[in-house]
Structure formats: structure tokens, C-alpha cells
Amino acid sequence: MNKCGIFITIEGTEGVGKSTNIAFIRDWLKQKGIEMVDTREPGGTPLAEEIRELLLAKRDETVDSRTELLLMFAARCQHLSQTIMPALEAGKWVLSDRFTDASFAYQGAGRELGFERLQLLENWSLQGFKPDLTIMLDLPIEVGLARAEERGEKDRFESEQIEFFKRVRAGYLAIAEAEPERMKVVDASGTIEQVQQQIAKVLEGFYAALEADS
Known part of the structure; x- marks a missing residue:
């Protein structure tokens, strides 16, 4: 896949403050004069938003993993x-709330x-496409869930048990350990x-490296 823009993703478990910090990153990019597209997953297109509704809705039927x-x-x-690709091909930066790491x-x-079958699916469907930079907001699960409780009614994912979220956090940290150049962990506590x-420091370092390479 050919692209000339930059793709940045934000990841993290429930209650880590993604929305607040995405707004901060958006403002940081605008101050640099960068033309950008703001999006999210699941979602980002009309069809994908319909799939999002299916995924998040609580239902009596068990959803197979x-x-x-x-x-x-x-x-x-x-x-x-x-x-994503049309924006990148137009030279824009794309900022996404979640992507494949999720x-x-x-x-x-x-x-x-397990990661093995997901790797096969990723390779086939995305042809090796990955973000240029991923910022993972990390927080102890108990703290994040307490924050999420304040938001009101929970969706299907937010209703999971604490052990599920502990596995999710461990999965994120495993990715960060395997790909430290791409995924930067920010302490969100x-x-x-x-x-x-911390986020600004990550962005400044990333931006400086891009300018040095150009």
C-alpha cells in the first residue's frame, strides 16, 4: 500500500482517557499546521459504524469470539x-481511536x-499495513473501570469481568514490548x-525524527 501521510493510533483499556487525550493530540497537530483526519474503530465509515452498533449492543444471544x-x-x-488510505494518499495525517492492536x-x-491466528488475519486483510505511531494509554484496570463507571450505562464490552480487562491490558503491554519503536506506553494514572x-514528548520525538529523515 502506497501512502505519503502519517497514521497515528491511540489505544488503551476502559477509562484511560482516550477521548480527552485525542482532543489534545488533535490540537497539537493543528498547531503544527498538519492537515488531518480524525476517526475511530470500530467505525470510520457509514458501513463500519453500523457494524460498530452490532458489536457494542448488549444482547441475550451469546456472541461467539x-x-x-x-x-x-x-x-x-x-x-x-x-x-484511512484515501487520506494518507492525499498526504494527510490520520488520527484513529483504536486500530488493529485493539x-x-x-x-x-x-x-x-491467541495472537497467531490474528496475525494471519491481519496479514491477509490489511496486507501488512500498520500505524506509523501508536500511543498506548496505560492504567491499572481497577482505576480505569472506576472511571468508566462514571460515564453511565455500559456497552457490551464495558460489561465484561475484571479478569477480561486484565488480559486485555497484558495483551497491549506485550505488543508494546515486542514493538517499542512503534508503540509508546504513556502512564495515564x-x-x-x-x-x-508525556504525550507531547512522544509526539515531539516522533515529529523530530520525521523531519530529520525528510
Whole structure:
């Protein structure tokens, strides 16, 4: 896949403050004069948003883990072809709330499907496409879930048991350990100012490296 823009993703478990910090990153990019597209997963296109509704809705029927995984990747393929790649090919930066790392963490680790079959699915459906930079907001699960409780009614994922989220967090940290150049872990347990100082440091380092290479 050919691209000339930059793709940044934000990851993390429930209650880590993704929305607040995505707004901070959006403002940081705008201050640099960077033209960008703001998107999310699952979602990012009309069809993918419909799949999101299917995935998040509580239901009496048990959702098979493989069904969940394949719906995630169906939405992701549509998102990539219709939103992400056209923006990147136009030279824009894309900022996404979650991407494939979320599937490795939530379905691979959380649902215990394992990383191996997800790797095969990723290679086939995305042809090796990965973000240029991923910022993982990390927080002890108990703290994140307490924050998430304050948001009101929970969706199907937010209603999972604490052990599920502990596996998800462990999955994210395993990815960060395996790919430290791409995925940067930010401690989200401090104040908003402290967290955003860390994010700014990551962004400044990434931006400086891009300018040095250009």
C-alpha cells in the first residue's frame, strides 16, 4: 500500500482517557499546521459504524469470539479502504481511536483467541499495513473501570469481568514490548497535565525524527 501521510493510533483499556487525550493530540497537530483526519474503530465509515452498533449492543444471544473478531476486521477493512488510505494518499495525517492492536488485545488476549491466528488475519486483510505511531494509554484496570463507571450505562464490552480487562491490558503491554519503536506506553494514572506532557514528548520525538529523515 502506497501512502505519503502519517497514521497515528491511540489505544488503551476502559477509562484511560482516550477521548480527552485525542482532543489534545488533535490540537497539537493543528498547531503544527498538519492537515488531518480524525476517526475511530470500530467505525470510520457509514458501513463500519453500523457494524460498530452490532458489536457494542448488549444482547441475550451469546456472541461467539470468532464472530466478534471477524466483524471487527470487516469494519476495519472498510475503514482502511474508504477512509484511512484515501487520506494518507492525499498526504494527510490520520488520527484513529483504536486500530488493529485493539483486536490483538481484546480478542487475541481478552477473548483468549491467541495472537497467531490474528496475525494471519491481519496479514491477509490489511496486507501488512500498520500505524506509523501508536500511543498506548496505560492504567491499572481497577482505576480505569472506576472511571468508566462514571460515564453511565455500559456497552457490551464495558460489561465484561475484571479478569477480561486484565488480559486485555497484558495483551497491549506485550505488543508494546515486542514493538517499542512503534508503540509508546504513556502512564495515564497522573493528572491530565502530567499525561499530556508525556504525550507531547512522544509526539515531539516522533515529529523530530520525521523531519530529520525528510
